[in-house]
Amino acid sequence: MSATDVITPSRLKPMPVSQPVELSPKPSLIGMTREEMGAALKEKGVADKQIKMRVSQLWNWIYVRGVSDFDAMANVSKDMREMLKAHFTIARPEIVEEQVSNDGTRKWLLRFPPRGAGRPVEIEAVYIPEEGRGTLCISSQVGCSLTCSFCHTGTQRLVRNLTAEEILSQLLLARDRLGDFPDREAPQGTIMPAEGRKVSNIVMMGMGEPLYNFDSVKTALLIASDGDGLSLSKRRITLSTSGVVPEIYRTGEEIGVMLAISLHAVRDDLRDMLVPINKKYPLKELMDACRAYPGLSNARRITFEYVMLKGVNDSLEDAKGLIQLLKGIPAKINLIPFNPWPGTNYQCSDWEHIEKFADFINSAGYASPIRTPRGRDILAACGQLKSESERMRKTERLAFEAMMIANHGED
Template sequence: MRNWMRRIAIPNSTLLPKPLFSFNSTTPFLISFLTPPRLFLSTPLSSQCSSHFGDGDTFAISSNHSKVLLKGMSYPELQKWVQSHGYRPGQAMMLWKRIYGNSIWAQHTDDLEGLNKDFKKMLSENAEFKVFSLKEIRTAADGTRKILFALDDGMVIETVVIPCDRGRTTLCVSSQVGCAMNCQFCFTGRMGLRRHLTAAEIVEQAVFARRLLTNEVGSITNVVFMGMGEPLHNIDNVIKAADIMVDEQGLQFSPRKVTVSTSGLVPQLRRFLHESNCSLAVSLNATTDEVRNWIMPINRKYKLDLLLQTLREELRSKHNYIVLFEYVMLEGVNDSDEDAKRLIEIVKGIPCKINLISFNPHSGSLFKPTKDERMIEFRNMLAGGGCKVFLRLSRGDDQMAACGQLGKPGTIQAPLLRVPEQFRMALGTKT
């Protein structure tokens, strides 16, 4: 172990050994366009169970079917649940503030100072504060932290904390274990989809990171849903988790600073823009259907034209709303002058900014990162064409904490797709 890298190992005994969902050669969740994507995209996958209360309300409960998950509830749901146990709404607010606010981030009834004794007893009998346990923290040379969490079913997710000199620290959360989208430049995509995360498991990443690292890295101000998974494939839980994160009495993230990223699931994107006031990022990465069909197979279902036209139409009715386009630069694939010119044209009429992202290599990938000088030229062309464009430095890549590097695919992996003939030379491959 090199001395710039600190590891905090958590004993294995804190982890539950048997996964509820295993990934084997018969697992049907690798993306396949031989099967209808609609069926695939609506597959319910989650370890969360639910419990019904009197008038039809549903609350998330823990996987051992005994306790309600506090972080899976919005505030109105928590209030209702507290009242259903005979306590006042005011006590629900006191609890909410101790879970999410005032630098308490309660993980146990012992952290609930000032709450009534009976209320605490009821909580310890009926509610769960934590939904996963800390497994390990890896710190990269640039200060980026990759946090590994062990879920109740034994699966592992990764969350990244990215401190920034300008007093802004960004948290990158996961929304699924693995991902079904099979983007060819992404390590997580090689895992296939294991399961969706529950709203509680998503929110807990933010609470846990604040509790663990605020003293070290300062206030965590921004959240990006750019970790493992396609957030809009798990849209119900993602919208709910984002709502909980921006609650003004709770975690108090600004909706402008909570960004949900998508590879381009058009119906879900439309729904997100209608139902959430958080920000949206679209992972674009290509300027033609031919290239995008290959590097982002979701494009075979939702073509570039449809994606961009939907954004153009939907953003017309949103005031002061800017979408972020992410563009991972792949040498010889999407970084030509023609790409720059096309990019300027295809985003016209969409209030947007563009982040040019350096590709982060990982094992098994054929792609190479575009050279820095070329990225600058590309950036200058876009800026010259009137685009608001930024170069994004790679962060945490020495710890596989950078964009597109999260996860652990294992031996059964999503397939690498056939490289179109005209790119084979640039990638140094024959197939």
């Protein structure tokens, strides 16, 4: 389905999308470690003495130059390119739909080929342009198993984990579409930072719980931060978890990226309802894991995400409890106005109330920015992602559009 086939408000800008690609059983070189890539080449007959050089060539073409076609690898011999084409792929996922919000936020619905006896799967990724930087929100699973009650993704069943290739492909595709590789130009009409790298930050805050897919996420993020490739600073990579306590310490030790905790409540009884994983790993265990996070300091703080739900978790007592809960942890608290989605019974706290909540936390010495909602009109905001493999019915979409216009106007 193309972007013009879906019902979208007239103020949105559906963009041209790629044609469906032939599903290929060939393994992808994207997402392989250098060791895995070398072993794969050796298996196909590349001489031992050439392995290191060939891996270095491929790594540069895939992650520095951003090519998606072996024929574009100018310094690789024709025979080598033919062998690579016969046995491997570096193709991007199919773009089923691309939407651009009126604030410049861009959302892609991506389709990946089947794995084994499975079916093709779809996920969403979101790009958020800001002054001086651009952030890509990446998914780690198809669907989610956590069933957080305020989150749209949580209403979709978990289908499977994404591979390291599929996680990295979201970043490569975003850089393709934004003209963020050398000698590339961005599509017309794209709203992006005026200078510098278009994708300067990535956040594992899309569909799924990253720490329930630890090994693939680890491999993908280590490749993304590799200095000879995509070269993103680990200080610009943030992994968000709902609280998979046993894997939090491993994240700091083995991946070394910034940590964010999807918190949303300061009492176990309420968090049990909002974030059900709390029943397995309650707040005390979660806070102990945060205090033990490797490298934690005032320069390397943990971000705590707190969605503001009217009459649920936004009282002054909740603000006081939040300060007490985080005592002794170098922290930043992101206050997130609730982003509505079809069928939810939650409402966003009033803006004045959110500001008072933020002021109280600020006065206690914690930075507590209020996250500006981005991409709400295309269901691209925090907590709104849900792959179109479970599409909204036409009536649901129209009702949502009417609600957004009523609440926010045509602008």
